[in-house]
Amino acid sequence: MKFGVVVFPGSNCDDDMVHVLGTVMGRKVVKLWHKNEDLGGLTTDDCIIVPGGFSYGDYVRAGAVARFSPIMGSVIDFANRGGYVFGICNGFQILCEAHLLPGALLRNRDQKFIAKTVYLRAETDNAPPNRHLSPGQVLRIPIAHAEGRYYADDETIFQLNQNDQILFRYCDGAGEVNLDSNYNGSVGNIAGICNAGRNVFGMMPHPERASESVLGNEDGLIIFQGLVEAVSVAE
Numbered sequence: 521m522k523f524g525v526v527v528f529p530g531s532n533c534d535d536d537m538v539h540v541l542g543t544v545m546g547r548k549v550v551k552l553w554h555k556n557e558d559l560g561g562l563t564t565d566d567c568i569i570v571p572g573g574f575s576y577g578d579y580v581r582a583g584a585v586a587r588f589s590p591i592m593g594s595v596i597d598f599a600n601r602g603g604y605v606f607g608i609c610n611g612f613q614i615l616c617e618a619h620l621l622p623g624a625l626l627r628n629r630d631q632k633f634i635a636k637t638v639y640l641r642a643e644t645d646n647a648p649p650n651r652h653l654s655p656g657q658v659l660r661i662p663i664a665h666a667e668g669r670y671y672a673d674d675e676t677i678f679q680l681n682q683n684d685q686i687l688f689r690y691c692d693g694a695g696e697v698n699l700d701s702n703y704n705g706s707v708g709n710i711a712g713i714c715n716a717g718r719n720v721f722g723m724m725p726h727p728e729r730a731s732e733s734v735l736g737n738e739d740g741l742i743i744f745q746g747l748v749e750a751v752s753v754a755e
């Protein structure tokens with residue numbers, strides 16, 4: 521089992537992902553350059569990470585250009601064949617632009633870039649990143665984005681709720697989902713979702729920035745442990 525981390529011009533969390541999966545968790549990791557269609561020998565028993573950053577400088581809209589990079593055709597095909605794909609921050613934006621996940625990430629309600637550690641409430645345990653979490657469990661994870669306001673139309677939000685596709689919501693320290701904890705104005709405080717097939721995941725917060733004791737926060741590691749376990753079981 522191995523992980524592939526996609527690298528676009530402007531990605532800036534690719535090395536953090538390689539560090540967490542490779543050095544902290546001892547997994548095999550390969551980088552996948554966006555200009556290649558080749559997935560570096562990954563099979564659908566493996567997992568592709570689309571990391572955070574500013575692919576193509578966020579020109580047009582975050583993720584709108586990266587979505588057309590040659591590698592994305594292969595990532596879409598990989599996901600359609602059931603492979604696990606996990607997009608974090610800019611990766612989540614790219615997966616929405618590629619229609620692997622429903623909805624879109626709009627500019628934050630206050631039109632400002634927000635960088636802070638926030639609280640997230642796990643909404644389900646029925647998805648690999650949430651496997652080691654109980655619904656209602658609260659994590660502290662950093663956010664750093666200007667275009668993180670999750671939006672989808674009412675019917676899509678209804679379906680996401682109905683099918684248990686909401687992975688995380690922004691909340692306060694007590695796990696209350698309210699307006700004060702809706703930092704970027706996302707519909708329903710949504711911070712992370714999965715697709716209907718439960719093999720494509722996206723979240724705006726950065727668990728890879730909270731996965732080592734030296735950082736003073738290992739809450740993110742719980743998310744990767746669930747993912748690693750799910751991928752190992754798929755072998």
Ligand SMILES: NC(=O)CC[C@H](N)C(=O)O
Pocket residue numbers: 571572573574575578582608609610611664665666667668
């Ligand atoms: N941290 C990131 O991945 C950057 C997020 C993104 N491109 C934005 O500002 O919206």
